[in-house]
Amino acid sequence: MNQNIETLCIQAGYSPKNGEPRQIPIYQSTTFKYATSEDMGKLFDLEASGYFYSRLANPTCDAVAAKIAALEGGTAAMLTSSGQAASFFAIFNIASAGDHVVSSSAIYGGSFNLFNVTMRRMGIDFTFVSPDATEEELNAAFKPNTKAVFGETIANPALNVLDIEKFAKVAHAHGVPLIIDNTFATPVNCRPFEWGADIVTHSTTKYMDGHASAVGGCIVDSGKFDWTKYPDKFPGLCTPDDSYHGVTYTERFGLEGAYITKCTAQLMRDLGCVQSPQSAYYLNLGLESLPFRMRQHCANAQKIAEFLQSNEKVAWVKYCGLKGDKYYELAQKYLPNGSCGVISFGLKGGRTAAEVFMKNMQLGSIETHVADSRTCCLHPASATHRQMTDEQLEAAGVGADLIRLSCGLENAEDLIADLKQAIDKV
Numbered sequence: 508m509n510q511n512i513e514t515l516c517i518q519a520g521y522s523p524k525n526g527e528p529r530q531i532p533i534y535q536s537t538t539f540k541y542a543t544s545e546d547m548g549k550l551f552d553l554e555a556s557g558y559f560y561s562r563l564a565n566p567t568c569d570a571v572a573a574k575i576a577a578l579e580g581g582t583a584a585m586l587t588s589s590g591q592a593a594s595f596f597a598i599f600n601i602a603s604a605g606d607h608v609v610s611s612s613a614i615y616g617g618s619f620n621l622f623n624v625t626m627r628r629m630g631i632d633f634t635f636v637s638p639d640a641t642e643e644e645l646n647a648a649f650k651p652n653t654k655a656v657f658g659e660t661i662a663n664p665a666l667n668v669l670d671i672e673k674f675a676k677v678a679h680a681h682g683v684p685l686i687i688d689n690t691f692a693t694p695v696n697c698r699p700f701e702w703g704a705d706i707v708t709h710s711t712t713k714y715m716d717g718h719a720s721a722v723g724g725c726i727v728d729s730g731k732f733d734w735t736k737y738p739d740k741f742p743g744l745c746t747p748d749d750s751y752h753g754v755t756y757t758e759r760f761g762l763e764g765a766y767i768t769k770c771t772a773q774l775m776r777d778l779g780c781v782q783s784p785q786s787a788y789y790l791n792l793g794l795e796s797l798p799f800r801m802r803q804h805c806a807n808a809q810k811i812a813e814f815l816q817s818n819e820k821v822a823w824v825k826y827c828g829l830k831g832d833k834y835y836e837l838a839q840k841y842l843p844n845g846s847c848g849v850i851s852f853g854l855k856g857g858r859t860a861a862e863v864f865m866k867n868m869q870l871g872s873i874e875t876h877v878a879d880s881r882t883c884c885l886h887p888a889s890a891t892h893r894q895m896t897d898e899q900l901e902a903a904g905v906g907a908d909l910i911r912l913s914c915g916l917e918n919a920e921d922l923i924a925d926l927k928q929a930i931d932k933v
């Protein structure tokens with residue numbers, strides 16, 4: 508039965524049997540008991556499925572991962588300790604030292620640093636391409652050792668909308684999967700697998716949790732990428748794993764399970780970036796109301812973007828729901844029901860005006876965070892990016908006047924009244 512997203516958000520991933528708890532229990536246990544060594548041996552050899560140690564798998568985390576897999580329309584998923592861990596694992600599962608990855612340049616700053624500094628140090632090379640690159644420009648970025656393409660549905664904080672179909676087409680022509688960070692859109696507003704993406708990652712810290720209560724991440728596999736067509740490119744999935752008694756993941760777990768099983772069995776085993784069952788429980792509470800919250804975040808952002816656009820002290824507004832925005836057409840295609848609650852804008856008067864505005868906001872608090880129930884704003888030039896000169900800021904796509912506003916779940920009229928009084932003080 509093909510259920511709608513509101514139903515899946517409530518019901519998917521956990522179905523208690525007779526007399527079992529209605530709400531997902533928090534399995535606050537590191538370990539699980541067995542009667543014989545043989546029983547446990549089978550688990551270690553991946554011959555039987557079951558729990559033995561919460562670094563590798565935990566029933567609470569598995570239920571929540573299964574819910575997110577259902578929301579994205581994937582075949583398997585795993586939770587990670589953070590969005591950073593999800594991005595790292597998603598790539599490191601199929602690329603090692605000596606390999607190369609093509610990534611959109613419009614990505615979260617933490618991801619950019621992870622790729623450009625830390626993963627380079629591990630010997631993985633990256634080529635960054637414009638999110639607006641043509642097919643020819645994308646093709647030119649590939650090398651014989653390219654193993655994946657990476658991009659964000661809606662880039663944080665640049666707010667570009669990615670042409671997922673185009674990126675998928677080029678990735679597949681080169682025999683590699685497209686990995687999409689779907690954090691800002693969430694599966695409520697876009698399901699990248701429907702547009703050809705192969706793997707989806709999330710920082711569940713943002714809208715999925717939605718209440719700023721727990722840091723977390725998730726990786727989902729569509730099960731559609733055929734690794735066995737390129738056994739030389741993906742030996743880790745297509746040849747025996749000596750660290751697991753010679754199991755070949757694609758043979759034992761099929762295309763639907765190979766990628767996530769390998770990621771759990773090797774990367775989680777060795778690197779241990781697990782999400783705690785307690786955090787997974789909070790995440791699940793957030794997921795239950797995700798469709799309703801996304802609707803309100805998007806409706807508020809649309810009204811606020813329109814208000815800002817019509818205010819004479821505002822120099823520019825960036826929001827893909829505004830007609831005339833550079834990404835309006837792509838948003839209509841990929842995000843027809845709404846995009847996200849994050850807007851950026853600049854005031855006439857630049858940096859100084861932004862500073863006055865920030866001082867006078869009352870409902871919107873100053874935070875580096877985005878995408879939770881409370882409205883918050885950030886002026887990067889005087890906070891996160893304050894070491895940079897105006898020229899450096901411009902080059903980073905974060906002008907000295909840029910204000911990032913994450914619209915929460917409050918009443919739009921109250922938010923607009925707050926914005927108006929703060930703008931009036933400029």
Ligand SMILES: *Cc1c(COP(=O)(O)O)cnc(C)c1O
Pocket residue numbers: 589590591592594615617618659663688690691709710711712713722723724
């Ligand atoms: C926040 C964020 C991340 C990193 O997630 P953490 O949970 O903070 O580790 C990755 N991608 C995007 C798009 C994000 O907004």
